[in-house]
Amino acid sequence: MGRLAVSAMAIWLVLLGGVGVPAEAETFADLYTGKSYTRDANVRIHQEGLGNDFRVHDVRFDDESFSDPQYYGGRVGYFFERYPWLGVAIDFVHFKIIADTSETKRFTGTLAGAPLDTRLPMGTIVQRFDITHGVNYLTINGLVRYSLLTDAERFRHGRIQLFAGAGLGPVITHAENSIQDVHNRRTYEVAGLGVQGFAGVRMMLFKYVGAFAQYRFTRSDLDVRVASGRGKVEEITHHLVGGLTFSLPDLW
Numbered sequence: 057m058g059r060l061a062v063s064a065m066a067i068w069l070v071l072l073g074g075v076g077v078p079a080e081a082e083t084f085a086d087l088y089t090g091k092s093y094t095r096d097a098n099v100r101i102h103q104e105g106l107g108n109d110f111r112v113h114d115v116r117f118d119d120e121s122f123s124d125p126q127y128y129g130g131r132v133g134y135f136f137e138r139y140p141w142l143g144v145a146i147d148f149v150h151f152k153i154i155a156d157t158s159e160t161k162r163f164t165g166t167l168a169g170a171p172l173d174t175r176l177p178m179g180t181i182v183q184r185f186d187i188t189h190g191v192n193y194l195t196i197n198g199l200v201r202y203s204l205l206t207d208a209e210r211f212r213h214g215r216i217q218l219f220a221g222a223g224l225g226p227v228i229t230h231a232e233n234s235i236q237d238v239h240n241r242r243t244y245e246v247a248g249l250g251v252q253g254f255a256g257v258r259m260m261l262f263k264y265v266g267a268f269a270q271y272r273f274t275r276s277d278l279d280v281r282v283a284s285g286r287g288k289v290e291e292i293t294h295h296l297v298g299g300l301t302f303s304l305p306d307l308w
Contacts, residue, residue: 083133083303084134084304086300087299088128090129090295092119092294093293093294094291094292095293097115097291099111099155100165102286102288103282107166107168109166110166110172110181111163112178113164114161117153129297130147131146135213145221146195147194147195149192149295150191150192158179167181184232184233185289188230193225193274195252198221198222201213201218202217215260216259219256220253222252222253224249224250225249228247229245230245231282248276248278250275251275252275253272253273254297255270257269263303265301267300268298268299271297272297
């Protein structure tokens with residue numbers, strides 16, 4: 057019975073990744089794709105010179121994650137030698153929000169200087185409100201991980217790693233919109249500050265190559281160019297992400 061208990065304890069320690077594996081720094085890189093789900097939100101259009109300052113309530117957004125340009129992203133990070141469970145990373149992700157202008161929505165505010173409070177098909181006034189090239193987050197992140205199935209020869213950081221993190225940075229957008237049949241001038245711009253949080257699992261298939269899956273949450277208050285004014289929307293998005301991960305321990 058005692059021998060069985062010792063054996064069980066040894067297996068448990070190996071699974072936790074805590075059996076005699078020296079700490080070692082790790083540089084890593086991830087490439088991924090995914091699918092996003094943006095929450096319904098109000099869209100505000102402010103065109104002072106035209107006397108327009110109105111909101112379209114509860115606009116629904118499509119993501120078209122698998123249509124060009126597709127959802128994509130990349131991340132480069134570093135786990136510290138002294139604290140191999142703690143790391144930093146730079147993350148870039150591109151996704152889209154595309155307003156469904158066919159639905160009937162409530163409009164409130166002013167239109168051409170006159171009070172506005174009515175329900176109309178959104179396309180009657182706002183023919184298009186898209187950010188397709190896209191909503192681009194560039195963030196600096198802190199992250200932590202928990203290693204499982206550690207092997208001193210092949211998987212020093214764990215064949216399976218649970219990880220989580222959070223970060224913030226600029227959101228770069230390329231908006232395409234049409235208000236009262238007038239199109240905006242399309243260009244890239246910094247539309248706000250974004251924050252994100254994420255959690256997932258990383259599995260090393262080979263010594264230096266693996267796969268990962270994660271959930272991501274993003275939030276930003278986007279302020280984009282429209283003809284003769286600005287358009288604003290609160291972006292809150294849930295993401296399901298998966299891709300390849302590469303361990304580059306000798307880079308530093």
